[in-house]
Amino acid sequence: MCSTQNDPDKTLSSLVSHNEKEMDLSRVNIHQTTSFDPSSNQQQSQNFYSDKNNIQAFGSQTVRIPSQQQQHYLTNNSQSSNVFFSPYQRLTPSNRFFNDYRHHSWNNSNNFNSMRKPRHSFENWLTTDEWDYDNDYGQRVRFETQLPKRKWTQVQLEQKFSHRNHFTFKLISFNVLSQDLLEANGYLYADCISEYLDWNYRKHVIIKQIVDHHADIVCLQEAQEDHYEKYFRVKLKEHGYESLFIKRSGGKPDGCALFYKTDRLQLIDHKLVPFHCPTIELLDRDNVGLVALFRPKTSRSSSDDAFCVASTHLLFSPKRGDIKLAQLQYFLAEIDRISIKDDNINVEPTYYPIILCGDFNCQPYSPLYQFLLDGYIQYNQYKRSEISGQILSNCYSLNLPSNELLPSYYVRSDCRFPTKTKTIDIIEQKTTNIVLDDENQDEIIEKKDCIQFSEYLDANNVDNPSAVLIHNKKFHSVYEHFNRSNIPEVTAHINHESHNMDFIFYTTGSSGQKTAAISTNEQQKTTINDRLYLLGRYNLYYQNQLRNVHLPNWQFGSDHFLLLAKFALKLQHV
Structure with missing residues (x-):
């Protein structure tokens, strides 16, 4: 030297x-x-x-x-x-x-x-x-x-929501980029510094991004199973979090994880939701989601003060919007089942407030996105590649079918499960054409538990000739997606390209979805308790700010940006 x-x-x-x-x-x-x-x-x-x-x-x-x-x-x-x-x-x-x-x-x-x-x-x-x-x-x-520090945008004055009458909490949705997927698709990160692609570096940046915001709920996508067990779960437990995790099927290395602060929230119910069903054509992929029902841990809260959080990572393929729509149809049915508060057939069903977040692999205002906000889509007027908005035009793409996407005995066209009827009851009553003997009955029931659909069968359901899907939730987006100059927000920046594919949605009040061409039996009204308010959001970067940025880098540990929102839940009995 x-x-x-x-x-x-x-x-x-x-x-x-x-x-x-x-x-x-x-x-x-x-x-x-x-x-x-x-x-x-x-x-x-x-x-x-x-x-x-x-x-x-x-x-x-x-x-x-x-x-x-x-x-x-x-x-x-x-x-x-x-x-x-x-x-x-x-x-x-x-x-x-x-x-x-x-x-x-x-x-x-x-x-x-x-x-x-x-x-x-x-x-x-x-x-x-x-x-x-x-x-x-x-x-x-x-x-x-070097990107500037992100700032908060206040949507409503927090002073309006007194701590006595409301429970305030923060939620993160974050695609953390599976290390195995990063290495398998290295060409996408060829211009990144190799040091910043190493998991031993990225994990510290990611965990710092998460814990610095002190969120009450953290929803992660592309969380690799070994990293979840050995790192995320251990580190976040030190900060007071417990967690749920579901790994993608088909031997995939990653999945979805949900962390929640145990001193602030009580987990009432949850469901791990694999989308793969080998007997259904449009549910042959390995994507997953999870749904959880929480109640605030305060002296003023009651069982009526629950709220639902759902997180998912839909299929990426831009050309297969039909699969994404089918996955969303089934996931909404699972959300419906967990979030329903009162399902008396003689009255309108009521629901707890719902937050839906994750990586949807679609663009803002695409047909898939609008379906969540409008509660209605006539899908046979679109090509498969048009549903997610990732491909502007593809003359070779096929149209979506004019009949049902998913069999109605699994999920109805209103994105709800059919009337509950136990599989064994159907077998005994011989209301279907299924013929079983003692040897394969256990196999069928075991398969039912595996794919998690067959618990809900209704032989009286018919096809949906109008090719329409509806749902009875009224979702709004936390983010606005464009600034006043019409420059788009960015949630992911990959290989020089900016995308907006991650969202946080939340329900506000009753739904008024369109019902044209829907049978009378499916025209269901609903009431979602109007008790969830958006207080603020953590600003995203805009496309023109990312011209010379490569992700991951020294500043950000993933190719996606963290989404963060603050909510207020009005307590019922105060």
């Missing part, structure tokens, strides 16, 4: 760590060989880089230290920091160095897709504005935007 020549070099060398694994997550370091060209004078730049006294070696890194007169371009948060900050992070238009700095003759690039590939096997990374250039040594230096 070379010895330092002067005090300024010692000062700067103290800022570079040979152990990047212990870096402060609130800052970013410089990787591999770092060369800095703060001067517009070419001769000065050459002298600077050729000065052997300005070279320090630390382990496998070589850091070129600027001369004393150039050090004002380098800034850091504290002398004890082991990282560099780029100059632009501290420079503003009012700064006397700003104009000199931004007019350097570097190859500016605002289009990230046009960036050149590195001419060597190593890259340098700084966190600053939107520039890309090749330095004197042929090294490609990429400048990646």
